Each structure stands twice: as structure tokens, then as C-alpha cells.
Amino acid sequence: MVQRLLQPGEIEALDHNAIPRLHLPRPASLFEARARRLRQLAAGEVPGIPVEEALRGYLGLMAVVADAQHALVARLGPTGVVLPDQAALRAAHDHNMPPLPVSGARPANWQAVFGALLDVLAEAENAPPQLAPALAALRATPSAELEGIADAVLGSYPDGADPLRAPFVAAALQVAWSMMAAQLDEAWAQPLMTGTLCPVCGSHPVASVVRIGGQSQGYRYLHCSVCESEWHMVRVKCSCCEANGKVSYQGLVAHDADPIAENKQAAKAGKPLDKANDPTKVARAETCDDCWTYRKIFNQEHDFHVEPLADDLASMLLDVLVTEAGYSRASGNPLLWLRENQ
Numbered sequence: 053m054v055q056r057l058l059q060p061g062e063i064e065a066l067d068h069n070a071i072p073r074l075h076l077p078r079p080a081s082l083f084e085a086r087a088r089r090l091r092q093l094a095a096g097e098v099p100g101i102p103v104e105e106a107l108r109g110y111l112g113l114m115a116v117v118a119d120a121q122h123a124l125v126a127r128l129g130p131t132g133v134v135l136p137d138q139a140a141l142r143a144a145h146d147h148n149m150p151p152l153p154v155s156g157a158r159p160a161n162w163q164a165v166f167g168a169l170l171d172v173l174a175e176a177e178n179a180p181p182q183l184a185p186a187l188a189a190l191r192a193t194p195s196a197e198l199e200g201i202a203d204a205v206l207g208s209y210p211d212g213a214d215p216l217r218a219p220f221v222a223a224a225l226q227v228a229w230s231m232m233a234a235q236l237d238e239a240w241a242q243p244l245m246t247g248t249l250c251p252v253c254g255s256h257p258v259a260s261v262v263r264i265g266g267q268s269q270g271y272r273y274l275h276c277s278v279c280e281s282e283w284h285m286v287r288v289k290c291s292c293c294e295a296n297g298k299v300s301y302q303g304l305v306a307h308d309a310d311p312i313a314e315n316k317q318a319a320k321a322g323k324p325l326d327k328a329n330d331p332t333k334v335a336r337a338e339t340c341d342d343c344w345t346y347r348k349i350f351n352q353e354h355d356f357h358v359e360p361l362a363d364d365l366a367s368m369l370l371d372v373l374v375t376e377a378g379y380s381r382a383s384g385n386p387l388l389w390l391r392e393n394q
């Protein structure tokens with residue numbers, strides 16, 4: 053059966069009032085926001101996501117990495133990583149494939165981007181003590197081995213990813229892919245046959261996020277772990293198998309936040325009750341009893357500053373709770389590689 057493919061521009065022409073199906077990334081601001089959020093989480097300042105002491109140092113280290121990603125984006129300039137040529141984009145489109153596939157050729161300068169990331173990190177002020185040995189190991193990595201780690205990161209093969217070096221390789225790849233995605237004409241990224249992979253690069257999402265504001269109000273998006281695009285998926289649907297019959301939600305109990313008590317205090321002070329900003333609804337796991345996996349969902353209606361990748365990293369307690377209940381994690385976080393991650 054030959055399926056008729058939509059041409060660039062046709063999708064948007066179908067309905068101007070449709071839910072925005074895709075948000076391409078804004079690398080000039082996203083890594084800065086992520087660094088800020090990681091520090092907020094590490095400082096224990098997010099009521100919906102209590103962070104245990106042992107994780108705070110790692111979040112601080114990843115905040116330094118996000119700072120470096122931000123500086124690198126500025127240093128490279130908007131076209132510092134070039135898009136594939138029109139023929140490649142056209143071929144991907146004609147085969148209903150993502151236009152910037154992580155399984156395809158990597159940008160020619162990605163290793164230079166990686167080297168520049170290490171240079172920026174070497175200049176980091178107040179660098180945590182774990183950074184120097186990591187940088188030394190990264191600089192000593194031969195080019196071919198680096199490609200192997202990139203294969204593991206982009207193919208999500210946790211066994212091929214060295215936990216020490218993989219997060220830094222992933223950080224460089226995020227810079228390269230998000231900078232390409234930011235230059236892309238959205239029309240090249242048509243919906244894929246599956247809604248569970250990124251329509252821009254074909255990667256797995258790191259988590260879901262319920263967005264607020266404009267036409268995206270209250271809608272759920274999946275956040276790509278590599279190119280940082282977000283694509284729409286209806287709520288209460290498994291982001292792994294796309295079934296919707298046995299989906300439920302498990303919360304992360306916020307020990308130090310009691311919305312009922314807060315609302316009582318608000319009532320005493322004559323303030324209106326606040327249905328938004330409920331800390332118990334900021335971070336939840338969406339579990340599926342059809343495929344027995346879970347993925348986390350963060351809700352901007354209850355915390356304006358949610359950042360899917362940072363919040364996923366910081367809410368490891370939720371992974372423990374849901375894994376103990378028998379669910380497997382649907383896909384990993386590119387900034388954390390544990391052998392048992394997936």
C-alpha cells in the first residue's frame with residue numbers, strides 16, 4: 053500500500069487552530085534554564101521534588117555541565133552546527149523518517165563541539181571536585197572510542213556507555229542536535245508512524261511535561277532526550293506502548309509540603325485557595341499495566357519552572373518507588389548512566 057505523504061506546509065494548512073504538535077528547541081535559553089533548575093533542585097528549593105542529600109552533588113555537577121552547554125551555544129553561534137542538505141531532508145521526508153536521525157551520520161564537527169565543551173568546562177568557576185578527573189578521562193579518550201560512546205548514547209545502549217564519560221558525550225550531542233533542530237523548518241518533521249519517538253531525531257523521550265500558556269495550555273508533550281524538541285501526545289496514554297486502558301499515576305510524596313495546611317493558612321490570611329501549585333502533582337510516574345513500563349510526567353500547572361530533564365534526574369526517589377512496584381523504566385536519562393538504568 054502506498055501511503056500519501058504530506059508535503060511541508062500542508063500539515064499546518066490543515067487546521068490553524070490545532071494543538072501545536074511540535075515545539076522545536078531554543079538552545080539559546082534552554083540550557084541556562086536547565087542549569088538554574090538543577091541548582092534549585094540541588095538546594096532543596098522545589099517542594100514537589102524533595103532531593104536526597106546523596107544526589108545533590110551530582111545535580112550540582114550537571115548544573116555546571118548545563119552552564120557549559122549554554123556558553124557553548126553562544127560561542128558556536130546560531131549556525132555553528134550545520135543542517136543536513138536539502139536532498140537529505142527531502143529523502144528523510146519522502147521515507148517518513150525523522151529529518152535529523154540520531155541513527156544516521158553525525159554532524160561533521162560534533163567531536164569539535166565535544167572538545168569545545170571540555171574547554172568551557174575547564175574554565176568553570178567553582179567546579180565541583182569530581183569535574184577534574186572526569187575531564188582528564190574525557191581528554192584521554194581516543195576519537196574512535198568517543199564514537200563508540202556516542203553510538204551507545206544515541207542508541208540508548210546502557211551497556212556501551214561508560215557512566216563517567218557518557219553524560220559529557222550526551223551533553224555535546226544535545227548541543228549539536230538542538231542547534232540543528234532550532235534551524236529546522238518544522239514542516240520537515242512530519243508525524244512518525246509511532247507517537248513514542250521524537251519526530252525530529254527519532255530518539256526516545258526523557259519524560260513528559262504538561263505545558264501551560266497559549267495554545268499549549270494543559271496539553272502533554274514528550275521531551276526529546278537528544279534534540280530537546282517537544283511533541284504532543286494526548287494525556288492518559290502510555291508513552292511507551294500507546295495503550296490507554298491501564299494507565300495510572302504514582303506520586304512522589306512531598307514530606308515537607310502540605311497543600312492542605314498551606315491552603316488553611318491562606319484561608320486564615322484571607323487569601324483565595326490555590327488549586328494550582330499543588331506540590332504533590334508536580335512530579336508523577338505514568339505507569340502502564342499493559343506493557344509494565346513507566347515514564348515520569350511533570351506538570352507546569354503546579355510548578356511553572358518544571359524542566360523535564362532536570363526534574364527527571366532529581367526525582368530518583370520516584371524511580372525507586374515505581375521500580376519496586378514492578379514497573380521498568382521506559383527509557384533513560386542522557387545525563388545519568390547506571391548499568392541498571394534501563
Ligand SMILES: [Zn+2]
Nearest residue numbers: 250253276279
Ligand atoms: Zn529529538
Ligand SMILES: [Zn+2]
Nearest residue numbers: 290293340343
Ligand atoms: Zn504501555
